Amino acid sequence: MSDAHTVQTLRREFVLRCDPEGTIEHADAVAERYGLTPQARLSDRVAVDSHTKLKDFLARAQEKTADRWEITLLVEDAPMPVSVSGAAGDGGIWVVGNVLPQEFEVVMGQVRQSMAELADMHRTAERQQRELLRRNEELSRLNRELDDSARGMIVLHHEVEEKSDSLRRMSEVKSRLVSNVSHEFRTPLNSILGLTRMLLSRVDGELNEEQEKQLQYIRRSAESLTELVNDVLDLSKLEAGKVALRTGTFPVKELFSALRGMFKPLVPDPGVELVFEDPPEGFPDLDTDENKVSQVLKNLISNALKFTERGQVVVRADLPEPDKARFRVSDTGIGIAPEDQARIFEEFSQVESPIQRRVKGTGLGLSLSKRLATILGGELTVESEIGRGSTFSLVLPRQHPEVREMERLDQEAAELDPSRSQVLVVEDDRQTLFLYERYLRGSGFQVIPARSLEGARRKLEKIKPAAVVLDIMLDGESSWGFLRELKSRPETRDVPVLVVTVTNREHKARALGADEFCVKPMDREWLIRRLENIGRYRGAVERVLVIDDDEVSRYLVRKMLADTQYQVIEAEDVHDGVRMAQLERPHVIFLDFVLPTGTAFDVLDALKIDPRTRGIPVIIQTSKSLSDEEVAALSKDSTSVISKQSLSREVAIARIREALLQAGLGPATLATTASAEGV
Amino acid sequence: MVNSSQLRDAFIEAQLAGDRVRGLELMADGLASGMSVKDLHLEVIQQAQQEIGRMWVANEITVAREHAASAIAQLALAQLYPHLPRAESNGWRVVLACVEGEQHELAARIGNDFLEMAGFDVIYLGADTPADAVVEALAENHAHILALSITMSYHWPALERTIRTAQNAAPDVMLVVGGRAVEDKSDALTEMGVVCSAARADVMVERVSAEVAKRGRL
Numbered sequence: 001m002s003d004a005h006t007v008q009t010l011r012r013e014f015v016l017r018c019d020p021e022g023t024i025e026h027a028d029a030v031a032e033r034y035g036l037t038p039q040a041r042l043s044d045r046v047a048v049d050s051h052t053k054l055k056d057f058l059a060r061a062q063e064k065t066a067d068r069w070e071i072t073l074l075v076e077d078a079p080m081p082v083s084v085s086g087a088a089g090d091g092g093i094w095v096v097g098n099v100l101p102q103e104f105e106v107v108m109g110q111v112r113q114s115m116a117e118l119a120d121m122h123r124t125a126e127r128q129q130r131e132l133l134r135r136n137e138e139l140s141r142l143n144r145e146l147d148d149s150a151r152g153m154i155v156l157h158h159e160v161e162e163k164s165d166s167l168r169r170m171s172e173v174k175s176r177l178v179s180n181v182s183h184e185f186r187t188p189l190n191s192i193l194g195l196t197r198m199l200l201s202r203v204d205g206e207l208n209e210e211q212e213k214q215l216q217y218i219r220r221s222a223e224s225l226t227e228l229v230n231d232v233l234d235l236s237k238l239e240a241g242k243v244a245l246r247t248g249t250f251p252v253k254e255l256f257s258a259l260r261g262m263f264k265p266l267v268p269d270p271g272v273e274l275v276f277e278d279p280p281e282g283f284p285d286l287d288t289d290e291n292k293v294s295q296v297l298k299n300l301i302s303n304a305l306k307f308t309e310r311g312q313v314v315v316r317a318d319l320p321e322p323d324k325a326r327f328r329v330s331d332t333g334i335g336i337a338p339e340d341q342a343r344i345f346e347e348f349s350q351v352e353s354p355i356q357r358r359v360k361g362t363g364l365g366l367s368l369s370k371r372l373a374t375i376l377g378g379e380l381t382v383e384s385e386i387g388r389g390s391t392f393s394l395v396l397p398r399q400h401p402e403v404r405e406m407e408r409l410d411q412e413a414a415e416l417d418p419s420r421s422q423v424l425v426v427e428d429d430r431q432t433l434f435l436y437e438r439y440l441r442g443s444g445f446q447v448i449p450a451r452s453l454e455g456a457r458r459k460l461e462k463i464k465p466a467a468v469v470l471d472i473m474l475d476g477e478s479s480w481g482f483l484r485e486l487k488s489r490p491e492t493r494d495v496p497v498l499v500v501t502v503t504n505r506e507h508k509a510r511a512l513g514a515d516e517f518c519v520k521p522m523d524r525e526w527l528i529r530r531l532e533n534i535g536r537y538r539g540a541v542e543r544v545l546v547i548d549d550d551e552v553s554r555y556l557v558r559k560m561l562a563d564t565q566y567q568v569i570e571a572e573d574v575h576d577g578v579r580m581a582q583l584e585r586p587h588v589i590f591l592d593f594v595l596p597t598g599t600a601f602d603v604l605d606a607l608k609i610d611p612r613t614r615g616i617p618v619i620i621q622t623s624k625s626l627s628d629e630e631v632a633a634l635s636k637d638s639t640s641v642i643s644k645q646s647l648s649r650e651v652a653i654a655r656i657r658e659a660l661l662q663a664g665l666g667p668a669t670l671a672t673t674a675s676a677e678g679v
Numbered sequence: 680m681v682n683s684s685q686l687r688d689a690f691i692e693a694q695l696a697g698d699r700v701r702g703l704e705l706m707a708d709g710l711a712s713g714m715s716v717k718d719l720h721l722e723v724i725q726q727a728q729q730e731i732g733r734m735w736v737a738n739e740i741t742v743a744r745e746h747a748a749s750a751i752a753q754l755a756l757a758q759l760y761p762h763l764p765r766a767e768s769n770g771w772r773v774v775l776a777c778v779e780g781e782q783h784e785l786a787a788r789i790g791n792d793f794l795e796m797a798g799f800d801v802i803y804l805g806a807d808t809p810a811d812a813v814v815e816a817l818a819e820n821h822a823h824i825l826a827l828s829i830t831m832s833y834h835w836p837a838l839e840r841t842i843r844t845a846q847n848a849a850p851d852v853m854l855v856v857g858g859r860a861v862e863d864k865s866d867a868l869t870e871m872g873v874v875c876s877a878a879r880a881d882v883m884v885e886r887v888s889a890e891v892a893k894r895g896r897l
Contacts, residue, residue: 048833049833104743112782119754
């Protein structure tokens with residue numbers, strides 16, 4: 001290869017001559033390398049886009065000179081930009097071309113690429129930002145929706161609350177209605193029972209056989225109706241949660257023997273045997289509410305007897321778990337179909353059967369028993385097979401959970417905490433005691449529980465509490481007397497006493513000075529005994545005033561006292577009653593709770609005002625449940641009165657403080673308790 | 680309101696002077712004076728670019744100057760991009776590419792922005808995209824439409840090649856072609872199976888939108 005040839009291949013410059021139309025007449029080696037050969041038309045070698053430019057270039061070159069025109073050649077179909085200059089000469093146009101430096105093109109391309117990529121990045125960023133905004137908006141929208149639905153939920157919640165409130169109210173109205181109606185039934189039923197009993201006792205002369213039979217029928221009907229009314233009342237009390245638990249320790253054997261005695265006269269059919277299987281030696285005593293256990297068993301046994309025509313009713317007890325006792329009542333009666341077994345515990349449900357139609361029942365017994373079982377912390381279940389008999393099981397904790405809790409409380413109270421002031425809480429209801437304990441925990445007060453006045457007295461011998469909380473409701477004991485006692489003894493006189501009470505007719509009546517309280521129907525012997533008792537303390541009783549709008553009730557008292565030394569005076573309303581009391585100065589007054597023109601309270605108030613009548617003992621009679629009355633009457637005799645319904649930690653503490661202040665206990669003590677409590 | 684031809688002249692001046700700051704200022708002025716983004720695209724940037732092209736053909740400027748001018752045009756498009764008035768998404772996905780060898784991507788950029796404004800979801804592949812890369816992107820993005828851009832007519836063989844490859848690989852994809860080289864070629868393109876074509880971005884997107892509307896929202 002010659003040097004000249006090497007130089008040729010390195011050259012990027014070409015020379016050619018063409019005619020004015022662009023047909024190549026002469027071309028050098030470099031031009032030929034790019035396909036610009038003689039005879040070829042330039043326009044065929046130039047990209048379409050450069051045709052116009054080529055034409056202009058040739059025209060310009062022919063005229064004078066055209067300097068550095070960029071034109072795109074197509075070399076083997078690939079565009080190749082060249083810079084050409086041209087001038088007329090030798091009868092044609094001389095064209096000198098320059099291939100634009102390849103490197104320049106490459107770098108230019110790279111720069112363009114970078115530019116495009118930057119633009120892309122910018123767009124991507126922009127798109128992402130837009131996406132973020134969109135998501136953000138979506139989130140805000142969702143948020144708004146959530147807000148809306150939260151608001152909706154609140155509204156819904158309110159509605160539900162209102163609904164449940166109104167349901168609660170309705171249920172309250174229902175149970176009040178039930179108990180009111182039941183009580184309304186009671187008054188005439190009591191009259192019927194009282195009158196039939198009186199007739200059967202032949203106070204008013206002999207009866208012939210037929211009359212006696214009729215009266216027996218009347219009495220039985222009235223009794224079964226009374227049973228129904230009592231069941232309904234029990235149930236509504238259970239529903240209202242008004243049933244107090246009275247626990248104690250008792251051996252199962254004794255419970256069985258009491259039941260055995262009770263049922264002995266009641267086993268109707270000679271073909272049926274009632275068997276109590278005594279528990280094995282060493283069977284532990286139970287510590288729970290014996291009455292309620294007994295009530296459940298009575299129900300189960302009398303049911304079993306009703307539905308068993310032949311065979312046995314067996315009552316037994318065992319321990320399915322160390323801490324649990326199980327009572328089982330099995331019969332060989334008609335049995336209960338599986339589909340009915342759940343239903344029998346519902347109120348007023350009775351399974352249809354020929355026997356069912358024959359035997360009487362309220363349809364409430366099992367429902368009642370089931371609820372009692374729950375109160376005992378236990379469960380009532382049934383296993384049965386049609387035609388073979390049924391077994392009802394009551395499984396309950398040997399020791400009632402509340403008893404256990406109480407033991408803990410007692411243990412805690414046994415050690416006095418020197419950093420806290422002791423408060424003696426005299427309260428028979430455990431639940432309420434637990435409540436006090438919870439309320440006062442960590443408050444600077446230590447609860448010393450006493451579940452009876454006797455217990456309270458024992459505690460008072462050992463400690464001097466900062467305050468006494470006294471429940472006026474204590475069963476069978478006169479809290480008022482205890483209050484008086486506290487106030488009269490020099491060592492306890494300055495201890496503030498809080499009287500806490502629920503509004504309940506009996507206790508209100510007692511609080512107002514009633515000496516006795518009974519629920520109709522009265523038993524004659526009970527009546528006489530009461531009067532004797534009152535007489536024993538107050539001197540001979542001669543005149544008895546009966547204030548009652550119910551004619552039959554008055555008549556019954558009158559008849560009961562007909563052959564005694566007592567003289568009965570009667571009044572029908574508040575005004576009359578008070579007037580008679582002032583006029584006749586009876587030795588004792590029987591007062592019906594609800595009178596046409598007022599309540600027993602009006603009578604009691606009036607009696608108390610007058611010194612002539614103030615001392616007359618009053619026996620309240622009632623056959624109707626009581627409405628809420630003013631608490632003020634109670635507060636007269638006590639430092640403070642609060643209702644259990646409104647009892648809260650705050651109220652309890654505030655009242656105790658008030659009482660302490662009133663008792664002159666220094667604010668220093670209070671300050672320490674307050675700071676301990678962090679108030 | 681700023682006159683669009685005045686704005687265009689000023690923009691060309693800035694492009695030729697290589698004054699990108701001035702170019703961006705002019706775009707901002709246009710927006711501020713209430714010109715629509717579409718008008719800035721079509722009346723200012725695109726026409727300026729055509730004028731630059733004309734000036735090269737008239738040998739008034741060199742190719743280097745032309746490159747600098749398109750860089751400023753790209754920048755201007757980027758500046759306008761956030762302000763695009765966008766229709767609600769229509770659910771159609773478009774893969775947009777310049778055919779192999781095609782270095783002029785400004786038209787494709789404008790096409791991209793017009794497609795986005797019309798509610799299309801655009802996957803932009805840029806300048807000089809080989810047919811294989813196009814087919815790959817179609818599959819990867821489950822695209823419904825392939826839009827090809829061609830400015831210089833000497834890339835026609837590349838266009839034909841790309842269309843054939845795409846038709847083989849993804850026969851269901853709708854084909855559209857835009858760019859200056861498309862002028863007066865619609866019959867030939869229809870024969871090749873291209874559904875719509877137009878030299879101007881706005882016309883092309885209008886046609887695609889009409890076609891899409893005919894076929895229904897995805």
